[in-house]
Amino acid sequence: MIYADNVTIAYPFAEPSVESFSAEIRTGENVLLLGPSGSGKSTIALAIQGILPRSVEAEVSGILSIFGENPAVKSITEAAGQAALLFQDPDTQFCMPTVREELVFTLENLRVPAEEIEARMLEALQFTDMLRCIDARIDTLSGGMKQKIAVSCLAAVNPQIWILDEPLSQLDPVSREAVASLLGRIAADSDKTLVVIEHQLNEVMEWVDRAIVLNRQGQVSADGSPARIFNSHGDVLEAEGVWLPLPAEAGKNLLKKTETSKAALPITLRQWETFAADYPAATVLESLPQPKKASEPSLQPSVLEVKQAAFAYGTQTVFENVSFSLYPGEMTALVGANGVGKSTLARVLTGWEPPKNGYIYVNGQDIASLKPYEIAKTFGIVFQQPEHQFLTQTVEKEIRYGMEMEGWCEEDIIHKTNELLIQFQLGHIRRNHPFQLSQGEKRRLSVAVMVTNNQSILILDEPTFGLDKRNTDALFEVLEQCRRRGKAVLWLTHDMDLVYTKAARVLALAERTLAYDDGVEAFFNGNTDLEKIGVRPPVVQLMRPKEEKAGSYA
Amino acid sequence: MPNKRLNLRDIVVISFISAVLGVLYLLWVLLGQMVTGIFGPVGGGLMAGFWILAPVVCAYIVQKPGAAMLAELIAAGTEVMAGSVSAGAVLVLGFTQGLAAEIIFALFFYRVFRLPVLMLAGMAGTFAAFLTQYVLYGFSQYAGSVVVFMLITMLISGALLAGWAGKSFTDALVKTGVLDRFALGRQYRLEQQRDTV
């Protein structure tokens, strides 16, 4: 029903983003589209609904047909009713101000009879457990809440083809699980076809029955059942820099370590258990990634000190009584459920919004007394929406901007720019417009422009969402460098596996206040109420041999 | 690209641009009222060109029939929805000003959008505003010299505030790349490419 033969897609004034993509997807299949960042996954998603080239200008050649017809020549309404699309960028999802109006608008477009609209709307919101937000204004919802509303919109349409471009990437672990299992329910329906694009594979592995892997040029480099792909094309995937399901990754490590071989690598947790059962617990444990040791108590003065800070939007309190300090050379993760106020806290910390109560000291000075440019000298800030910080017209200019402002000499600028372009894999698109990049490329650029400066504190709001493995590794290499040079690095994230392996210290927001502030090991060792914080233990921890799980190791 | 119809994207983009300008119009009205109250309609005439920005900017960007008219109507509509105290006059003026600018672009078959044409469109807009106000506010009761003088100031304002300022603002906007998918942006990109080759 989705048939692509030799499809090549090129944006205006650019090399093709997708080259001779061929695939045939039958009704009821649940397909995972995998590939490095910038390989054209989102481009293909847009083409399946026909939005590209109808409204997004691009040259499409080859044969693409949905239900036997080219989607671009179908009527808009018909195309939307057959295949609904969840955009990767949460800002592109919505056209109406409130949740209710958005759903009504969608259903009216599809000519659902007026008397049925109410019922379908409520059902769709119940599906994602967002009924309480029915009259909320969409622009006041947190990133993750928006994502759930977007899924509700798809549920309201109830199309035969669901195209989901990173549906889980901005969700907190509990919501991830919930939305993933909702999608699992759709996947189980043999009339519905799912095309999912996702970097973090652990949840979707439960119900995906086929994987198509794209290479950097957007060609299909592997296609088949997930088990087969991850077993026989593991090296291809690794070379492309995409994530493997964590059990597969760990399985590979284990095989290498023990110099044994096995018929099949595990790709789900359950498979991992039987897989690992054949090895001694100690060996298994050694092959798994370890959490960072809590850093030594710092002797240096803190760079950032938060005292009893509180914040509210109007009368709605977001948090209160938040106190902590950041020290030079620390790598800290800030976690918490969707909408708990992480981004808001980041805004308050960096002096964008004054706290309603309490104080924030930067290098011993009250932030309220600092001028914006003085704050800018101290903080490197990466917004949750990468686009919010782009100021110039090309990737290269964007990177140069900060250095030019600081008055570097031309030679240094060129040198550093080239280094960053390579480090963040942006060289091939250096002349592109920042707004016309893929989501992952935007994310990388927004980080790259921030690490050039000499600020003592780096605050990054979800710096890894939408990044493939290679770029995530590259990012943390850079952050680690910064940390070693004595910067305090604080990043907001929902990815507990990253927290587990990369952060030394964890801050957690829950129930309107700071619920946890200590080392990462202690956070996951079973004595913290993770449920209350709204997170789940990392997968790599669940993969530990049974008797080790409770955290008896020290 | 002449003889093409406005599509949804054009309409929405025109709406957003005109709505933003509509808000500015409202602020300008306050200023205009003060100036008019003190210096009379003649002084107010010098402000008139500002209200023709939306049709000039949008037609210049989209370069399709109907853009100018639609832009001015939406700008007027926004003013009304945002609570303009002169809703009725604003709607009537929005219609006539938009129509006048549209006619100029039509006379050039929607092919020429150089500065002189944009200035002409601005002047046509203020001329229409003049006629409308002449009827609405009973200008026939004033001495001919005042009326003529007022017309002249309005025409100058239309050429400068709408035509010239509108063009230079839009040209700055093109450089940000957001207009790449519209006629104007495409031309700019093509020119740039030619320059680099």
Add this chain to the structure above:
Amino acid sequence: MLEELQTRNAFLQHVHPTLKLLSLFTVFFCMIFVYDIWRPLAVLLLTVAVVAFLGKVPLKLLLGLLLPFALFGFSFVWLQVVFPEERGSTVLFYVFHMPVALENIQTGVSLGLRAMVYASWSLLFVLTTSPVSLVMSLIQKWHMPPSIGYGMMAAYRFLPQLREELAVIRRARQIRGMGKKPKVREWKEMAVPLMAGAVRKAERTALAMESKGFDGSRQRTRYVQMNYKKMDVWFTAGFILFITVIFLLPMS
């Protein structure tokens, strides 16, 4: 505050927006032929009373909004006195040797009042009509193309975000343009990115609309119906009476 007024539970707020719009234009048209003082004055007072009572708009607010128009209206008076089409014969007094005639003052006051009448009717419309219901009724009753209607509504809804957008742009400049002090010119420089942001947002909205199956056609179901009701008959009857008494009777 405006929104609260527009959705108050009062007579005028329930009248169909298209009828209010139509009557607004009718009044505008009728006023064009009026050069005496009493009729505009009567219309003005009547309108203010109607808005205050049938629209439950606080009188103070209403007068406050009309005040700037008095200034605007006054300009008609002095212009008429100084530069009349034709100087009147009943000279009242002289200002710097310039004769001031009663006829000219009368015409001036009439024109000034006319401007105030326009303003008061505009207020009647604006203060009692919510934008959403206006657009919806225009789509449903006056055949406004839905793509324009929804496009306008999206744009209108975007306006409150403009302030937030401005804050984000300023913030990004501050973060990135380190050590650079804010300038007065900054505001001018921000107009372009602000408009660029609006254009980008517009494109996204259009994209989202299309992906949700919006093709701009009239064939869509209607969750909210904008139908004429009994109130509308009363309003129309009252309005016809008002026009007849004020504009038509004195002519014959």
